[in-house]
Amino acid sequence: MNGAELLIGAARELGLEVCFANPGTTEMPFVNALDTADAGANRGIKGVLGMHENVCTGAADGYARMAGKPALTLLHLGPGFANGLANLHNARRARSPVVNLIGEHASWHLSADAPLHSEIERLTGWAGSWTRRSARAADLGRDLADALGAAISGRGQVVSLIVPHDLQLEPVTTPTPWALHVRGLPAVDAGRVEAAARCLEAARRPAMLLGGQALYGAGLEAAGRLAERTGAVLLGEVSYARMAAGRGLPRVQRLPYFPEMAADLLADFDAVIVAGTKLPVSFFGYHDKPARYLEGRGDIVHLADGEEDAPAALEALLGELPKGSAAAGRDVAAPADPGGEALDPTVIGAVLAAEQPEDAIVVVTAVSSAAPYAQFALEALPHTQLALTGGAIGEGLAMALGAAVAAPDQRVIAFEADGSGAYIMQALWSQARIGAKVTTVICANRRYRILEMEQERAGIEAGSIARDLTSLDRPELDWVGLARAMGVPGEAVLDRSALTLALRRGLAEPGPYLIEARF
C-alpha cells in the first residue's frame, strides 16, 4: 500500500463516494489508487472527469447541497486549483462541505521552483479556512479523516488537503491511526427564542426572513407552522443554497435583488425574525441606496444565523408560542401566467414552472432572467431549487451535474442564461459523459442584461464601448451547436409553444438535453 492508496481507502471507509477530477502528473497516484480501492470492494469511489476545474468544484458544490455530504475534488497543483476557485467561493457561501485533494510537487522538488510551482496555501486560504499540507505518507489516512471532519463540522465548509507527489507514492506499512472528529452546531439560544416569541406576539404585520437550512426540510416545515400560527409572511434570502418550493409547501417570497425594493418590502413589517442567515445586506453598495436593511430596527430578532441550528431554533420558537392561536395568513400570491407566445423571462418562467416534474431539482442561476420563475414556482409541483450563493457567475451547468450525481433518480433542470452559462460551457461535456439527467434551459438574450440594468438604474446612457462590453450578440452564441459539439442533444425555441414541446421532449430524455430559449 502506498500513501495514495491509504488516503483513498480511508475516504471510502469514511463514506465518500464521488471524486470530481481534473488530474495532472502530480495526482496520478491518486487516480491509480481509485482503481486499486475499487478492485477489492464493490463500493469504490466514482470518478467524474471535468474538462475544466471549475466544473469539478461547481459539481462538488451541487453534490454537497443535495447529498448533504462532501465529494472529493482532485485538482492539479496551484494553477489547477486556481481554475476551480470561483465555484469554491460559491460553495463556501453555501456552506457546502467540499474536500479538495490537491497534488503537489515532490517535497524535495519544491525549492527547484519548477514552472507549475506556486504558493498553494494562499489560494486554499482564500477558498476556505481549513488547509493542511501532508508531511508523512503514513499520515495520509489521518489527514483525510481530519479534512473530512473539518468539512462536515458545524454547517459545513470547504477544506483543502495538499499532498506532495512523493508521499502519494511512498510505501506505508503502519498507517497513523485516524478517527473522524466532527464539531456539532451550538445549542439553540433560549434568550433569542424567547425574544422572537415576544416580538411575534406583539406584531401586527410580522415576517420571518429565512435562509440556509430554514428553507427546506424540517426548517421550512417549522417555519410554515410558525407562519400559520402567527400570520407571519415568509421571506427568503436572495442567495440561497437550497430551497424547497411548490404546491403544498410553505410559500416563501425571495427578497428582491435590488436594494430599494428589498428595503421597501422589509419596511412593510413591524416584526422580522431572521433564521438561518445573517441580517440581510445589499448585493452591491450604492451611495444613494439602502445597504443594511434591518440595521437599527428594534422590532427584529436574529433567531439563528447561518452557522447555527436554524431548524432547531424554529422548532423551539414553535414551542414557545401559545398553541392553537391560528392567525390569518397573508399568503404570498403566485402570479397568473400572462399567456402570449412571445418569449421573455416571464413566459419562460411560467412555462418551466408548469412543465417541471415532481421532485425536480431546479438550479436557478440565470441572473437577470430568473426572477419571474421564482414566483411561478410557488405553484409548481413540489421541488428543490439551488441558487448562486456567492455571486460568482458560471456555476449552474456544473452545479446541475453534481446534483444529478447526488440524486440520480431526480430530474435536474439547469435554468441558466447565455452570459452566465458561457463561463462554464465545458460542464455539458461531463453531463454527456455520465449521462446526467440534466435538462438545461438557456435564456438567451445575447447580453449581460444585469449590467445594462445597472446602467439604466444609474441613469447612464451607454457609449459604444460600454455597449460592446455588455453585449453578446456579435457573433451570436449558438448554444445548440455548443451542446451538440459536446455530446448533448438539444434545440432552439423562439416561442412559447415550441418551448413547451421542447421541455416535454427534454424532460423525457434519459440523459442531458439543452434548450436555447431565444428572445
Place this chain on the structure above:
Amino acid sequence: MNGAELLIGAARELGLEVCFANPGTTEMPFVNALDTADAGANRGIKGVLGMHENVCTGAADGYARMAGKPALTLLHLGPGFANGLANLHNARRARSPVVNLIGEHASWHLSADAPLHSEIERLTGWAGSWTRRSARAADLGRDLADALGAAISGRGQVVSLIVPHDLQLEPVTTPTPWALHVRGLPAVDAGRVEAAARCLEAARRPAMLLGGQALYGAGLEAAGRLAERTGAVLLGEVSYARMAAGRGLPRVQRLPYFPEMAADLLADFDAVIVAGTKLPVSFFGYHDKPARYLEGRGDIVHLADGEEDAPAALEALLGELPKGSAAAGRDVAAPADPGGEALDPTVIGAVLAAEQPEDAIVVVTAVSSAAPYAQFALEALPHTQLALTGGAIGEGLAMALGAAVAAPDQRVIAFEADGSGAYIMQALWSQARIGAKVTTVICANRRYRILEMEQERAGIEAGSIARDLTSLDRPELDWVGLARAMGVPGEAVLDRSALTLALRRGLAEPGPYLIEARF
C-alpha cells in the same frame, strides 16, 4: 471627472492601448470611462470582451509578449479575478507585464460581507508581487502610473490594482500628481562575462542554454554570433516565453521535456553557458530521475538569469572573446519530413512548418503533440513562437487572441491540442468578435496523452478509472462544431492532404479559422 475617468485618462496618456475585460457591476464606471476617454482624443483604449476571465488574462499575456508593453485587464472582484489566475501564473513565469484592474465593493460596503466579497489581496499576492488597494479617488491616476511602473520595471511582472466602486464614481477636482517610475535592469556582471569567456575557450564541446530575452531579437542574434565563433550548440529552455526561429536564424534546440533526456543531452557538453533563464530543473520531480541537471558541475557559467539583461550580457561576452576565431559549428539538424498521409504529431508538425507564412506568430501550447513541430520549425520561414511558460494548461487560444491584437499585420497560428484547448474554448468567441487573424490547429487525439505517457513511463497499466480520467473520447469533442457555435469557421481533417489544403484556406481567411486534425 470622476476617479475612473482619471485613471483611464492616465492609462491612455501613459500609452496603454488595450483592455481585455470581463466587467461586472463594480467595474461599470471604468467601462463608461473607456467611452469618455475615447470621445475626446482619437486614440482611446480598445476594449476586448472575454466570456471568461482566463481569456482576458491569457490574451494580456500574449499581447505583452508581442507588444513588449502591458495591456490592462478589467476583472470583477475576487471571484472574477480568481477565474483569470491560471493564465496570470503563466504570465508571471513569462515575465509579461500585465496590469490588472480589479473592481471592489464600495469601501463602506466591505464590512457587510456581501456575497461576492472576499480577500482579493490573497489572490493578487499569488499572481504577482505588486498589489495596491486605492484609498482616494484623487490618487487613481497616480496609482495607475505606479502600477504600470512596477509592471514594466526589470524584466516585467504582473501587477494588480484594486479600486473600490465608490472611488471610481467620486468626482475629482485636483488629481494627485503622477509620474512613471521604472526600475531598469541590473548592469551586466563583468566577472561572469569573463568566466563565461574562459569556460568557452577551454571547452571542446560547448553549449549555450538560452531562455527569456536570449531567444529572440538582439539576444538571439548575439547568441548566434557566439555560436559561430565558438562552435557552441544553442539550446533553449523548455518553457520559453518567446522565441524567434526559422531559416537564416540561429538554430536553437529546445531542451527535452522528460528529465533523463534533458540530462543526457546536457551531459554531452563540456561547457554550458546559461543566459536569460535560471539553471534548468525538471518540470516534475521523479524519485529515480535527475531534477537539477547542471548542479554540481564545474564547467558551467550562469551568465545571466531571467531577471538580468541577457542580450547585453551576450554582447559583452562577444566582446570578451578573441575576434575572428570562427569554430566549426555543430549545427542542430532539422529532420526530414517522413511523408505519409496518416496524421500524427510528426506529420502535423511537418505540414504546419511547411505551410506557415513568413513572420507568423505560432502559439505552441499543445502538450504531448508539439515536440516534432519544434524541430521542423527550424526550417520554416522566419517566425516567432510563444509557448506555455508556467505549465498552467489552457492558454493557447487566449494567448493567440492577445498576440493578434498586438500584431494585427501578422498571421497568428494557435497550435493547440484538444485536452488543453478545452480549458479555454471561450477564447474562440472573442477571436470571432474582433476578427482576429488566428488560425487554430487542434491536435485531436481524444485524450490527455501526457498523462498516459506518464503512466507508461512509470510502468503502470492503467485501470478502468485511470483510463476514464485521462481520456476524452466519450463523447468525442467536435471542435469544428464548437468553433462554428462561437462564430469561427473551420473544418476537420483526417489526412495530410486535407490538412495542407485546410491550412492554405485558413491562412487566407481575413479572420479566425479552426482546423481539427484528428488522429
